[in-house]
Amino acid sequence: MIASVRTLNICAAIVWYCGGVALTLKGFSLIMAAGVMNTGGMGWRLAALLGIGLGALKAAYLFNRACKSNLERIAALRSPKIWNFYRAWFFIFLFCMIYLGGYLSHSAEGNYSFLLAVAILDISIGIALLGSSYVFWVRRAFSR
Template identity: 55%
Template sequence: MKRVLKILAALLWHIGGVMLIWKSGNLLLEAESIKLQMLWPYLAILVGLIIGGVKAKYLFSHTCRKNLARIDNLASPKIWQFYRTGFFVFLALMIFGGTMLSRMAHGNYPFLLSVAILDLSIATALLGSSYVFWTEKAFS
């Protein structure tokens, strides 16, 4: 069961990263359609990747290791315990907040770029820290 929990944790981690890349890409495309041939969207991508890389190394990797250790220490694991309850509450709030930010950003060039940077940095952090699942042998 612990292996299943780790796989579910990795799956949610990766799905979150992929969805945020898709979302940030759409925001950047909208920004590009507002002001054609500007360098700002490319700079936004670079900034998002750099911030995300820092987050991956110093924050998300630690969080991932901590969760895998928590799963290992579960005495009687249940299927819903691949993350703590608080994580799911936080995730729901983040999804709601991200959705609201995206809606508010429509048509506003600087706001679109800002939300795209935020989303891309989180996506990069999620996917960049996912190596922990492999180095900690989460699937064996």
């Protein structure tokens, strides 16, 4: 089934935004769980700020470029199929990351430091995805 470049860009953006929202929410729920475990400490507050800061850096120096290159790749496809909005290896990588993220979150239950580490990881990736999503709009990915 041949799809338009616009359709592929929309599919790519949906996955990008869903990942960003899901990881950010999951990260902050882990921060809240850590906060319940240690209400008097500042560690969970610092972890939230660190996750946001690292996410902003990842967006600026890594994820922006990845988003741009994917949009360029999509635009260069000769007869794009609906599943071409990301490369095949990306879907394999995504599946592995979802599984690993669930495993890490489950393993971190009851361990304050581990909860914070996983929360920082989730928040930083979620913020990076959301922060770099402006590339879809700047590149007018939805109007092609």
